[in-house]
Amino acid sequence: MSRGISRRALLGGVAGGLALAPTVAGPATARPYAAPGVREPYVPFAVGAGGGPAGTDRVRVLKVGADSAPTVLVMVPGMFGAANDFRLLARDLVAAVPGVQVWAFDRREENLADRSGFAGPDPVAYYLDGHYRAQDPAASAFAAHWGLARTLEDLDTVVRAASCGGRRRVVLGGHSWGATTAMAYAAWDFDGRPGHRGLAGLVLVDGGVRGAFDGTGAPVSDSPDEVRERLAAIDGGAVFDLTLSGVGLGARAESTQIWYQLAGWYAHHDPDGRSVLQPRMPEALRPSVPVTNAALLGALVDAGFGWPNDISVHSGHLSGSGEVRGWADEGITPLARVAEAYAGGPAPAVWEWYWPARLSVDLDVTDAYADTGLARSLGLRLRHGTGLDTPLYAFETSYARGTIVSSARRVVADSRIPYAAYATDEGMNHLDPLFAAEPHNTLTRTLTPFLAGLG
Structure with a gap:
């Protein structure tokens, strides 16, 4: 969801935690899934070998809109984010812009998550009593190599499929670090082919490069010394990023994501019922009064409860x-929309369980957006940034205090981008653009004319 939750903000604001105790096994068995109706299929694509367990050499795309649309907007989720981040936004965009289809990209890491418990009538026992299949970091050395190069090769498979041999326009975008990923793709050298050559536009939602995240107070960690230390930790077995453990909902890579999906699932299926999860929450995070399933989700996502901008929305308050x-x-983001997205199902979901630590390193180094010696040492082929010649749209919330748009302007000034559009809504937090109601979503209103103008 976020580029990188502030460890300081999380650890200073919450304490405690409940470690989940799963059964350690291989990746979950893939289940075919499609959203209600044929217009939102969840489609697999075979990609190159990555050294992971059987079944992980594929990515998936959630498609919203008609296959006959001449323009495809491919969206990449941010850190810990997954394809269902974009379902509600995609529906609003498809309704507003004739001729656009949205593809929401899921990285190969999604194959490691066991979401089968959400297909049943009561998933809490499956996950909180430790029956789900987890990915053991000690058996996951392959993930040390799942960095930006691997992600962009996978994404290229999707972008080229969306292009349909050049018969469709492809616009590439993303949220938070997903926007950084989109920019990296545009500058990437694919064996002599610049990534931007096949794109009709770029869409940056609360993310980017060239200092985009400076205003968050947690700038990128990309000095050579920091990079060496982080790579050494990965070589020592710390292959998954554990930033979300700072929320206080468990110490495993996937603990917090499971709790949030559970909260969304019960809030979506039984919003007014007494909270199933409240008695099992860590005491430090447990509401002090009995609440409904909807209210518990609200307490985990609403900015009014003191959560960092990175992981919160403006929804409402406890009532009654x-x-x-x-x-x-x-607020601008009705809780029912958050619940619908977070509930997900066996697939797709909002939260990615196993974010590779190497991908975090590579995306931090990508912020410079240049073919530096450090980038080359990591295998980052960022050779075509100054040659960008596609229109660009950048949107920012209150998250980075203005540096999203200012960084986008720097990119435009130092490239061949013919024109750009910028929009700001300081009344939004980092996740509001993904889930806000359409009449109150400044992202939808300002992105719509940009997409329409590309045609």
């Missing part, structure tokens, strides 16, 4: 004065 408190919407 009875024995069990409910939830009242008053």
Whole structure:
């Protein structure tokens, strides 16, 4: 979801945690899945060998809109994000812009998650009682090599499929570090072919390069010394990024993501029922009064409860004065929309369980957006940044305090980009653009004319 949650903000604001105790095994068995109706299929694509367990040499795409659309917007989720981040936004965009289809990209890491428990009637026991299949870091040395080069090769498979041999326009974008990934793709050298050559536009949502995240107070960690230390930790077995463990919902790579999907699942299926999860939450995070399933999700996602900008929305507040408190919407992002997205299913989901630590290193180094010696030493082929010649759209919330747009302007000034559009909504937090109601979503309103103009 976020580029990189501030460890300082999380660890200073919450404490405690409940470690999940899963059964360690291989990747979950793939299940075919399609959203209701034929217009939102979840489609697999075979990609190159990555050294992982059987079944992991594939990526998937959630498709929203008609296959006959002449323009495809391919969206890449941010850190810990997954394809269902974009389902609601995609529906709004497809309804607003005739001739556009949206493809939401899921990285190969999604094959490691066991989401089968969400196909049943009551997933809490499957996950919180430790019956799910987890990916053991000690058996995951392959993930040390799942960095940006691997991700971009996989993404190239999807972009070229979307192009349909050049018969469709492809616009590439992303949210947070997904926007950074899109920019890296545009500058990447694919054996002599610049990535941007096959693109009709770039869409950056609260992310990017060239100092995009400076305003967050947690700038990128990309000095040579920092990179060496991080690579040494990965070589020592720390192959998955554990930043989300700072939330306080468990110490494993996947713990927090499971809790959030559980909260969304119960809030979506039984919003007014008494919270199933509240009695099992770590005491430090447990609401002090009995709440409904919807209210518990609200307590985990609403900015009013003190969560960092990275992982919060503007939704509402606890309501009622009875024995069990409910939830009242008053913000731009109705909780029911968050619940629908977070609930997911066996697939696709909002939260990625196993984010490779190597991918974090590579994306930090990509911020310079130049063919530096450090980038080359990591195998990052960022050779075509100054040659970008595709229109660009950049949107920022309050998250980075203005540096998303200012960094995008620097990219435009130092390239051949013919024109750009910029939009800002300081009333939004980092996740609001993904889930906000369409009438209140500045991203939808400002991205719509940009996409329409590409035709």
